[in-house]
């Protein structure tokens with residue numbers, strides 16, 4: 001099946017971590033199957049520790065795939081590549097680099113920091129609202145500003161696929177709302193009107209619904225697919241969307257799915273047996 | 280941190296309290312150095328009194344005034360420059376070689392598990408053994424020329440620096456390395472743009488230790504070899520009972536040590552300001 005909508009194909013995917021100390025293998029994602037279309041914004045929600053970060057690092061090429069297909073533009077992902085960038089869950093800015101130098105890092109590493117690259121960085125500084133902070137160092141930034149730099153750094157290389165791992169989870173509620181609106185704005189503005197393909201991991205269900213075209217719900221670890229929920233809210237979305245009945249309806253549905261994952265008694269499927277497979 | 284004292288209803292007190300941290304800082308700034316100078320002055324004065332009243336024999340113990348006179352003389356006559364230059368150039372060359380060798384070597388060892396396992400015991404031993412015990416052997420191998428003294432300085436300075444660089448390279452933030460990988464940075468770029476700056480605080484801490492040991496190494500070598508440098512002057516003058524001149528040379532060495540320390544501290548402040556947590 002060669003559907004042009006299938007930018008990213010995840011098919012019966014299994015990922016896990018090898019423990020260096022004990023030599024055992026712990027499964028983090030088990031039999032995930034779904035597609036992501038071109039220019040689609042997909043959010044992933046699921047209980048803590050279920051394997052969301054692991055899945056995202058596999059997409060980034062940092063964690064090897066155990067088995068199954070994980071294809072971007074028809075090619076299996078085997079390692080990092082310039083067509084993907086990742087916004088990290090923790091603070092990961094280089095403290096010895098200024099804001100601009102941090103944003104430039106990806107371009108510099110890929111030897112693409114020419115006049116065009118510089119112009120793009122300057123543009124991004126404006127876009128994420130960091131004008132005037134160009135020469136600041138990370139320790140002089142607030143949490144919200146740091147995550148803006150993080151986002152701009154990921155966007156600077158103009159990736160085909162943007163990966164975001166709970167980028168706003170450490171922020172206070174107001175800053176988070178602001179950043180969500182800003183992300184939709186940046187996302188819509190940066191891709192020449194179309195928007196990039198993005199995979200966004202979060203704990204926050206309303207955040208997922210607000211940002212995404214589809215929300216993918218993961219089960220308790222090792223993660224398998226619980227449900228894919230279409231978010232049929234019109235774009236562009238403003239803050240007002242969050243008060244609409246449809247938004248509430250979708251959020252409540254997803255929330256109940258996530259909650260059922262958090263309570264073992266209410267789970268529909270059982271995945272107790274394969275928490276740790278030894279080889 | 281200073282706790283600001285708030286007394287109820289007293290605006291004036293509160294305002295005074297708000298300036299207290301500033302005043303405390305000014306105190307630290309001026310009072311502490313002043314106290315330090317006072318401490319030195321007390322010791323020198325006691326020494327001078329003992330020498331003047333004949334409690335100790337100034338022929339053996341020298342005296343602050345005699346040493347100071349000898350120090351001024353050595354500068355006006357120009358006698359100080361040759362040994363001073365000799366010692367400084369030996370220390371400078373030794374440090375330069377140590378730094379140029381230890382930084383890439385340390386980064387390499389710190390980032391490579393096999394190399395680390397191979398070299399760690401050796402480097403730890405070399406670091407722990409008092410390095411002056413190698414002096415006779417080094418003289419035996421390299422003679423007593425300037426080259427031999429540089430070798431000894433490198434021998435003294437290299438290992439603390441190397442150990443620090445390795446520790447820094449091994450303690451890299453995992454997330455920084457992941458960023459480097461995600462953006463497809465080459466191994467060389469990762470080493471130069473991530474590992475090196477992240478290790479810089481360790482490197483400078485290592486340089487500070489190394490400078491101290493380099494100076495000791497140089498002076499001990501000069502004492503031992505009796506060929507040139509400030510250490511040789513101290514040795515020569517003492518054996519000639521010219522204790523004032525010996526003390527003057529020691530004072531010059533002390534000044535060098537203090538200046539070198541401050542120089543490295545200044546560098547640390549300039550280059551690793553981003554890693555301070557204040």
Ligand SMILES: Nc1ncnc2c1ncn2[C@@H]1O[C@H](COP(=O)(O)OP(=O)(O)OP(=O)(O)O)[C@@H](O)[C@H]1O
Pocket residue numbers: 017018019026027028047048049050051052053054055203221
């Ligand atoms: N480097 C690693 N080595 C071994 N096991 C790991 C490693 N990283 C994560 N794991 C394990 O894999 C599982 C999934 O972790 P992951 O970080 O993907 O969860 P998550 O869904 O991102 O959680 P959270 O929402 O809390 O960020 C967990 O059981 C975790 O203990």
Ligand SMILES: [Mg+2]
Pocket residue numbers: 052053054089165
């Ligand atoms: Mg996570």
